[in-house]
Amino acid sequence: MPDALPTADRPADRSPAPSDVPLIGAPEADLLHVMSLNVRCAIDDTVPGTPDHWPDRAPLVTALLARERPTLLGVQEAHFAQLVTVTGALGDDYRSVGHGREGGAAGEHSAIVYDARRLTLLWWDQYWLSDTPRLAGSTWDHQCPRVVTWARFRDERTGRELLHVNSHLDHESGDARERGARVVRAEIEAAGLPAVFTADTNAPAGRSAPYDVLVTEGGLLDTWLDAADRHGPEVGTFPDYGAPQPGGERIDWILTTPDSEVHAAAINTWTRDGRWPSDHTPVQALLRLA
Template sequence: MEPLRVMSFNLKFASAAEPNSWASRRPVMAQLLMNELPTLLGTQEGLYGQLGDIAHDLPDHYDWIGLGRLGGSHDEFMAIFFDTLRLEPLEFDHEWLSDTPKVVGSRSWGNNVVRMVTWIRFADRLTGKQFVAVNTHFDHESANARLRSAEVVRDRLQAQTLPVVVTGDFNDVPGSPPYAALTGLLADTWLTGPQQTPAYGTFHGYGPLVPDGPRIDWILTRGAAVESAAINTYRRDGQYPSDHLAVQASITF
C-alpha cells in the first residue's frame, strides 16, 4: 500500500524584510515541496497571500483548507494542504485554543497571541478509509497555554473513533507537560518510525543547525503504522525556505 507522506512545516510568515524575505525564500520552499510532494501538509504561520503562492507553486491537483486566526483572511493560518488525487475532504472545522473555542480570535490562558487548530476528516481514495487530520501551533510564551491547548486537543481526540494524524509547531520539547498530555493518546512518529535523517533542532532561526537540538515540531498519530520519519534540512545556495525545518513521516492506516 502506498503510504501517506505527511509533512509539518512552520513556514515563517511572509515578510519583505531582508535577509530571508519571502521573495528570497519562496523558490526554495517551492523546490523543497516539489522534491517531497507530501500527500498531507500541515502548515503554521502562513499568511493568506503566502499560502496562495504555495498553492500556485504546488501541482494543480493540490488544494488547501484554512482560516486566519483573527477570522477570514486575517493574520496567520493553520492551513492544511492535500493531494486531491489521494485525499477527499469530507468535513472540516476551525477552533480557537481558548475557553470559548468557537469564538473567532479568542484567547484565555495567558497567551498574548491568538492560537487555533484546524481539523479535517478525510477519505483516502486509495483505500476507502477515513481519518482525521489536525494541525495546530501552540503558544511560544505561556507554558500554561501550551498545556491547556494540549489538553483540549487530547480531549477532542479521545472522543474520535477514526485514526488520527496531528501536525504542529508545539513550541515545546519531548518530555514537556504538553508532550506528555498528547503522547498519552498519540504516538510520536519520530520515535516510532525508522529515522531516515539525523536529528536536529527543528527551529534554527536561519543559523547553524543544532544536532539533537530541541525538537518542537512534531507529527503524532493514532491508529497508524509509521514507515519512516525525517527532518528535512533542504536549503539552496545557503537559503533556507523557513526558520524551521520541515518534519516528515510516511504512514499507513
C-alpha cells in the first residue's frame, strides 16, 4: 500500500512496548483513548487449545483491555456473553450500549463501551444497514445483518459533546460496504459534532470504496496516517492468528472529524505465550476532539 505521506514527513514508528506496559493506556487531560476491536465471535464447537477457542482467548482479551483501558471502545462480532467479559475486564465504571444484530441480545453485537466516569451518555441508537433500518435482522440482500450503533456523549472533563459511531461492514458484498459507508457519512455530517468512527470495514484503507466515501471524499481523518506518533509499525489488522503482515491491509479503522488532533496511533500486536486475543489486531488512537 503506498504511503499517503512523504517519507520525510511521516511520524516515527516506536518499538512496541514491553508486554506489561500499555501502548497507550489511560489518557491524560482532555485526550481520549479510542480503540476498535473485532473480538471474534465465540464458536461453540471449537477445540480447546486451538487459536479460535473462546475460553482460551477470553483471559487474553481481559488482560489486553485491563492494561489499555480505552475511554471509548468499538467492539465488533461479540456475542452477549463476550460483552460481559469485555466490560468485566474494564471494571464497574464502564458501560456498554448496543443490541445483537438479530435483535435483542441475539447474534453478534457492534457495541460501544465507554468510561462512565469520563463520559455521560446523552443518547444512543442502533439501526440495520438495509432499506428497513428499524427492522431487526434486515439487510440489503446480503448474507449477514449488519448494524450501526451510535452514541452521543458529554465529556465531563471539557463539557463538550461528541459522537461515537461503530459498525462492522459486510464481508462479502462490496455494494453493501459502500452503501453502509454512505449511511455513516450522512449520520456524522447531520450530527454536526466532533465524531469518531470505529469499524471492522472488511475493506483496505487507502484503496476501497468505503475509504473513498468516508476519507477521500468525506473528509474524515484516518488516525493511523494523521497521528503525530505511531506506537509500532504498520501491519495488516487481520492476521487470522498468524504473524501480522508488514504493510498489510488495514481493514480495521478509527476515523475522526477533520478538526481533531491525533496524538498517537497503534496497531496492537500483543500476544501471550504465542496466543492471540482475536483473529484481528486491535487498533487504537489518542485524540483531542475539537
